[in-house]
Amino acid sequence: MGATQLLKKTELIGVLKVRMAQNWQDKNIQQLVDDFYSKYYDPNQKMSQFQRKVLAKSLKMVQGEGGMVKGCPTGENNREPLTNNQEPALPPEMPKKLPKVVQLLVSRTPEVYKPAVAHAIFPSLGAHLWKVRFPYIDNVMHEATFMNVLMAGTGAGKDCISQPINHIMADIRKRDAENLKREADWKKEVNSKGSNKDKRQRPEGLVIQEVDPDMTNPAFVMRMAEADEHFLYTKMNEIDQFDALRGSARGSQQFQIMCLAFDPDNRYGQTRVGTQSVTEKVCIRFNWNAATTIQKGQKYFARVLTDGPISRINFCTIPEREIGADMPVYGTYDSQFDEELRPFIDRLCRATGVIDCPQAFRLAKRLKDECAEFARLSQSRVYENLSFRANVIAYLKACVLYICNDYKWSKEIEDFVRWSLQYDMHCKMTFFGEAIENANRSADEQTGRRGPRNLLKLLPDEFTVHDADLIRQANGMDTRGTRNMLSQWVHRGYLLQMTDDSFSKIKKQK
Numbered sequence: 001m002g003a004t005q006l007l008k009k010t011e012l013i014g015v016l017k018v019r020m021a022q023n024w025q026d027k028n029i030q031q032l033v034d035d036f037y038s039k040y041y042d043p044n045q046k047m048s049q050f051q052r053k054v055l056a057k058s059l060k061m062v063q064g065e066g067g068m069v070k071g072c073p074t075g076e077n078n079r080e081p082l083t084n085n086q087e088p089a090l091p092p093e094m095p096k097k098l099p100k101v102v103q104l105l106v107s108r109t110p111e112v113y114k115p116a117v118a119h120a121i122f123p124s125l126g127a128h129l130w131k132v133r134f135p136y137i138d139n140v141m142h143e144a145t146f147m148n149v150l151m152a153g154t155g156a157g158k159d160c161i162s163q164p165i166n167h168i169m170a171d172i173r174k175r176d177a178e179n180l181k182r183e184a185d186w187k188k189e190v191n192s193k194g195s196n197k198d199k200r201q202r203p204e205g206l207v208i209q210e211v212d213p214d215m216t217n218p219a220f221v222m223r224m225a226e227a228d229e230h231f232l233y234t235k236m237n238e239i240d241q242f243d244a245l246r247g248s249a250r251g252s253q254q255f256q257i258m259c260l261a262f263d264p265d266n267r268y269g270q271t272r273v274g275t276q277s278v279t280e281k282v283c284i285r286f287n288w289n290a291a292t293t294i295q296k297g298q299k300y301f302a303r304v305l306t307d308g309p310i311s312r313i314n315f316c317t318i319p320e321r322e323i324g325a326d327m328p329v330y331g332t333y334d335s336q337f338d339e340e341l342r343p344f345i346d347r348l349c350r351a352t353g354v355i356d357c358p359q360a361f362r363l364a365k366r367l368k369d370e371c372a373e374f375a376r377l378s379q380s381r382v383y384e385n386l387s388f389r390a391n392v393i394a395y396l397k398a399c400v401l402y403i404c405n406d407y408k409w410s411k412e413i414e415d416f417v418r419w420s421l422q423y424d425m426h427c428k429m430t431f432f433g434e435a436i437e438n439a440n441r442s443a444d445e446q447t448g449r450r451g452p453r454n455l456l457k458l459l460p461d462e463f464t465v466h467d468a469d470l471i472r473q474a475n476g477m478d479t480r481g482t483r484n485m486l487s488q489w490v491h492r493g494y495l496l497q498m499t500d501d502s503f504s505k506i507k508k509q510k
Helices: 009-019 027-040 049-063 100-105 111-120 122-126 158-168 170-192 217-226 239-245 253-262 294-300 335-350 358-378 381-404 411-447 465-474 482-491
Strands: 132-135 147-151 232-236 268-270 280-282 286-292 314-317 462-464 495-497 502-505
Touching (some): 009 027, 111 147, 122 158, 122 232, 122 286, 122 381, 132 381, 147 253, 158 286, 217 232, 217 280, 239 286, 253 286, 335 381, 381 411, 462 465, 465 502, 482 495
Parallel strands (some): 147 286
Antiparallel strands (some): 268 280, 462 502, 495 502
C-alpha cells in the first residue's frame, strides 16, 4: 500500500498511460484507482524505511547519475545541513581535506577503506587521555569514550583498521609489557610459597590498559580498579568476543558495560565474601573496536535494539566492491610513519584537566539543531533518539582532534566532524533503523493493550457478519469464531437475526 505514499493519484495515472497504453482508460481500471486512493491514501501516515529508500533512489535517478538530490547529505565534500527528509541510499562521501592526524592515519590505507579507518582510530586515540574532561552543551562533563563497530560483508577487508591501531597503541603496549612482567613475577613468587607462608601483596601501580577481550567480569573489574582512571582498551576481531563479559549463562552484562562506559561517573563492580575474590566498585572507562559481518551484527544487537547500546556505539562500514575488482594495495607503515604520529600522541598524553573548545561547543549546538530539523521533516522518532548520543560522539571527536592539532581549530576539523556524524547516523539507520522502529511499535502495542472489552457495545445497532469479523480482528481475535459468537448472542437474547448475514441488537428494559 506504500504506493499511495510515493505517488499522487495523477502520477499513478501517468504511469498507467505508459505501462498500459491500450487499457488505462478502461472504466474498471479507473474505478480500481479511485477505490485504491479512497481506501488506502493517508497523508498523515509516515513512510517506512523501505518507502523512503525507494523515493530517495527515484529522486536520484531523476537528477541523473552525476547529480545529487538537493539537501541530501550524499555529495562530495557535502557541508549542507540535514534538511532533506529522504534517507540517502549511500553513505556520505568523506571530505577531501582532513584533519592532520586523520590524514596521516589513513595515508597508507586504500581509498575504499579510508572512511572505516577514519572512524575506527578514535577509541585508541581516546585511550591516551588521562583525567581529561570536556563540557558538553547540556553542561555534563564527558571523557573521551569511543566504542566502534565495523560492519561489512564477508571478505570486505575489515582488517584494514588493524595497522593504524597497532601504531597508535605502540606506546601503551610498551608500558603494559613492563607491568605484565611485574605481575607475572609476583604470581610466580606467590605460587612458589606454601599455603602457610607469608605472601607479598599484589604490586601497586599495575596499570595495564590493553586487555584481552576473552576475560571474565572479575578480571575486568580488577583491571579497571588498577588502571588508576586510565582507559582500558581492546580490539575484537568479532563482536561476539564480548560475550566473555556477559556473566551467567543467560546474562547480558556485556551490554550493560557498553551503556555504562558511555555514561559519565558510572559505577560498576562486584562484592564477594571470599578472601581471594575481587571486591571492587569502579567507574568504567573502556574504549574498544570490534568488527563483524552485517547479518551477524544485526543478530547480535537484536535483543537490545531499544536498550541503549546501539546509540552509544559509533558504527562504520565498507562498501561492497564490484565482482572482479582489483585488490586494494596498502602503503608501508614504517619508522617515518611513527615519527610523524608521535607529536599527536604526545599531545594527547600531556593533556590534563577540563578542555574547553568553544568552536567544538558551537558546532555541537548547530549539529543538534540540524538533526532535530531532519527528524521533524522525516517524522522519524528513531532518527531523533539515535542522534542525541551520536552528536555527543561527534563532539568528543572534535575535542580529540582539537588537542591533536595543538589546541588549534580548523575548517578541516569542522567538516570532518559533520561528515562523521552524518556517516554514523547513516550506518545506524541503515543497519538498525527499521528494526528499532518495529521494536518500538511492538512495545507500544504491548503497553497499550487493554483488558477484555464488550464487543457487542462496539457494534452498531444493526450490523453484518463482516462487521463482526472486523471487530474481532481489531481486538486481536480470529474470524473463525465469529459465527459461534453470534449464535451465542442470539441464544442469550442479545441479538435478533434479521437475515443469514445481518443482525439487530435487542434493547432490553432496565
